[in-house]
Amino acid sequence: MAISEVKSLVQALSKEYNSPNPDLAKCGQYLSKLKIALIELQYLTHEDRHNNIEELTLARDVLEIGAQWSVRTKDIPSFERYMAQLQTYYNDHRDLPPSPLEYNLIGLNLLCLLSQNRISDFHTALEMIDPEQLHNNPAIQHPIKLEQSLMEGSYNRVWSSRSDVPSKEYLFFIDILMDTIRNEIASCSEKAYTSLPLKDAGTLLFFTNMEDILNFAQERNWKVNPAEQKAYFHSDADEKISIPADQIIKQTMFYARDMDRIV
Amino acid sequence: MSEAPRRSTRLNKNQEEDSKGKAKAVDQDVEMEETPDAAAAAGSKSTVLGEKELEALVIADIKQHFALFTKSAKTHEARFAIRALRSVSSLRKRLTAQALARTIASSYGKDDEARKRLLGYLGPDVLSSITPADEVAVTKLETPEVDVYLHLLVMIYLLDQGQLEKGIELSNITVHMVQELNRRSLDQLAAKVYFYYSRFYELTGRLEEIRPTLLNAQRTATLRRDDDTQSTLINLLLRNYFHYNLYDQADKLVSKTAFPENATNNQLARYMYYLGRIKAIQLEYTESHQCLLQAVRKAPQNNVTAGFQQEANKLLIIVQLLMGEIPERSLFRQPMLRKPLAPYFQITQAVRIGDLNKFQETLATHSATFNADKNYTLILRLRHNVIKTGIRMISLSYSRISLRDVCLKLHLDSEEDAEYIVAKAIRDGVIDATIDHEKGFMRSKENVDIYSTNEPQHAFHQRIGFCLKLHNDSVKAMRFPLKTVNQDAAEVEAARDQERNLVQEIAEADEDMDEDHGEL
Known part of the structure; x- marks a missing residue:
């Protein structure tokens, strides 16, 4: 598949995904087609294509939509796969124009780790974030505050954090988190x-x-x-x-x- | 190897002290001859000596190192090479372009490619300093080790002069050279070469680029069981990952490699520090604490390593706090550590008294320092330790306290929050208490007698385990000179011969006895 075809596919996908009522099944079909196309373009092994910024940006956009799509369809393993692939684009290709979604997705990833109680992975991921963003970006601050409240035991604050999420994708993970918290509270109550x-x-x-x-x-x-x-x-x-x-x-x-x- | 030139070159005794501190027992037989008085006398003499003499001495030193390297290559004894490399740090301060140029001129033939290359890096001015005498006395290089050593010295010189671009070029060439020459006697030198290679790239901010080279070299070194290069490379790679905050990859590297047991103390200290940091980030504080303690203890205690000790101690303090321990006050009083550790001291105080407001204040005032040390996120985690300490203090001092008062004392948002937090503290075993929900108070239980639990036994086990490990380690660390082993072997052989003769004699005697049985 030529690059122009890929481009038109990406456009179709982002149009569908960003519409008010996206057809998620259709997006899924687009994504699987695009993934095959990207593999043909060697987006994972692009050692000699280091400088092709256009192609790399395209691949990153597809992956970003894919990650968000996985959250909407509540498919956590797929989300983690997309995030793992995106890490390369965020860390090793600093010459790309920064993506507006980058920190939103990183925040989602943090929340995902938190909801699965993978605290050590959570902190490792935290270290990779630029300190500037760490303090100021609301998308990042949200999971950080959440983790602090969790560690302290201020479950009240976790509950109220539902109302001020940076984007609606966060809600999915917070709902998972609520179940975990309920069990936590129950086990605390049993002892207390x-x-x-x-x-x-x-x-x-x-x-x-x-x-x-x-x-x-x-x-x-x-x-x-x-x-x-x-x-x-x-x-x-x-x-x-x-x-x-x-x-x-x-x-x-x-x-x-x-x-x-x-x- | 005559001792005379060696003795006379010991002028800058003060600098020598640094490397001497690290000297192992093996070399003590030579080092011990230097008494402090002699050193002082030599020190005063150095001011009298002119530049010319100093230069000559530097050259003599380098030449003497050549001999050591050659000897090391011929006898397959790494310790001669180690001895030469150890004195590089003192040589480094005296290194001049002129001295290097003259050494190079007297070491390579006139048309040698390496000679042209190295002199090129030193700059055009040095050519004039080469005297015809140097050129006449060309001693042919006996081993490639000497060749690599000269490259290394020029690299160090370029680093000290801040000529980073040239240094990168030369280090690329040298690394290539080391990889081509597959010689075990090069191992110690190779480790140094890789170290400076990485240093050049770090200073120019291009550390990312050399990762594949280092990984390749690390693989080769592991296959060749080259402990020195292996340990240096693992540390360089970890440093590389840390530079970009790639702790995940660093952790994977650590889990996939085995750090060589025979690595030098300095490398081990570095490795332990890196390991401690990884473990701290992964919330494995006990392991992290052990690693960092080792790092602090193994690192040489002198001014040269001040930076390392400060960094390691900072991390150690945080990890101790995270574990719920309070670092000793004396740690903050050490002259070398006092100033850099001041912000950490304030944090420690806040945690110790469980004052959340003070903690937040300190965090805000010193956030730039903590960020620079890359410890900010770790310190953020301490917040809930502060609360825990606060709750524990309250639980100890009151047998019954209303949740409202707890909330006020800890500066929490609401009573509900206080209830959840106290409940969690009870579940986590921070305090032993119950909450009466209807009446809204917390009642502390009586303190349990610690000696009725398994706790003392556990503590004893830890200590015994430590002592036994210490003993085993010291047995392992003992070294016996090779010669005596050979002698022993010869003696054993002789003893065995004697024994065989004896057995034979006895057997014959027995036969005789049989024959002469009648006489008994």
Whole structure:
């Protein structure tokens, strides 16, 4: 496929994607066609095409739309693939004109890592971002603040962050994040309270109707007392402290072996 | 090798001290002859000596290094080459274009390509300083090591003069030369050559370009079991990745390579620092802490390495704080560290008392410093440690406190936030308490007796493990001179012969005895 054909395809794709009601299935078809075309143009192995800025920009645009499209179709593995390919364009081709979507997508990627609880990857990705952008770009600041609130335990703030997302693609990941948070809160509550009125549990967990609360309580094995409208958590006081015999034997054998070596 | 010229060249004793600090026990037999008094006397003499003499001494030094390299190549003993390279740092300060030119003139034949090339890099002015005497006394280069060494010296000279473009050209040629010559006796020199090669590119901001070359060289060095080059290259690559914040790739490199065990202390210290940083970013603070401690301890403690020690200590402080430990006060008092560590000291104070406002203030005032040190994101993570410490302090001092007061004390946004945060702290084991939701307070539980848990046993295990490892490492680190090993082997052989004779004699005696049985 010649470069002019690719160009017209890209135009068709971006027109479809940016329309108010994009046909996602159609975009998918365009994308798979474009990917084949790009492979023919060797967009992944462009060692000798280092200077062809036009082609590289084209390839980057396709990948960017692809990444956003993956979020819309809720396909996380595909999103991660697109992001991995885009990293080359963001890091190694600094001579390209900067993309307006770059930090938006990086922010999305951060959120994606966060929603899967991959904290160490999250921080590694954070280090790669230019410090200037790190402090000032709202798309980047959003996931950073989110991570801080998560680490502290200010789940309230995570919940309210839904309202001020930089772009609507963020919502998808925040929704995933909410499930994670609910489980976090539940596990904290189990340790922190001996009992909790069901209604308060509902507010803590951001549930609005009673049925959801009861279902959730059942899922986490809470003892619900219908008369009192309270949930009881099993306390860990009755857990037995076992003697770690296995571990101590291993350690003692280790000492013996090393002592033997010294003597 | 006569000792006379060597002794007389020890003028700049002060500079020599630096390299002497790193000297290994192997070379002590030579180094020990230098007493401080002699050094002082020599130092005063140097002011009397004129430029001419100094130049002659430099040349004599270089020539002596030539001999060491040749000896090293012939005997396959790396330590002679190491000894020569160790004194390069002292030689470096005395290096002049004239001295280099004269050495080059006396080392290569008149039409030698290398001679023209090297003299070209030194500039046209030096040609006049070559005396006919130098040209007459051309000693043919015995080994390629000497050739590479001369290239290295010119590279160092160019670096000191700030002639970076020329340096890049020459380093390209030299790296190519080293790769062509596949000689084990070149290993130590090759490591140095790669180091300066990378340095030139770093100073001109073109570090990206040499990554493939370094990776290739690293692969070759690994195949050849060339420990020196391997360790230098791994560090150079890590530095390269770090320069562009590519921690992901750095981590992959570390996981795919094995750092050679026999690497020198300096390289090991660097490697440990890089490793510590990677681990810190990946939130593996315990491992990071261990690596950084090693880095700080292995690094030579003198003024030359001040920069490294400052960097490593900065990171170490942050990692300690992230682990919930407070660094010792004495660390901040060391004269070499006091000033650069001042911002970190303030952060430490904020974390120690759990004051969120003070923490934010310090962060704002010193953000430029932290950014320059590339520690800003790490310090940001400390925020929740500050809160944790604050909660712990409250839990220790109050047996019962309302959530509202917690919120006020920690400067949090709302009571709900405080409830979540306290709940999380309880879950993470920071404090031992319960929350009464209906009445809105937090009640601390009684402190558990630590000696009824497995904690002391665990602490003992760690210490015993450390001592045993120390012992094993020191056994491994012992070195025996090769000669005595040979002698021992000969002795063993002799002893075995003796034994064999003895056995034979006994056997014969037995036979005799059998014959003479009657007499017993």
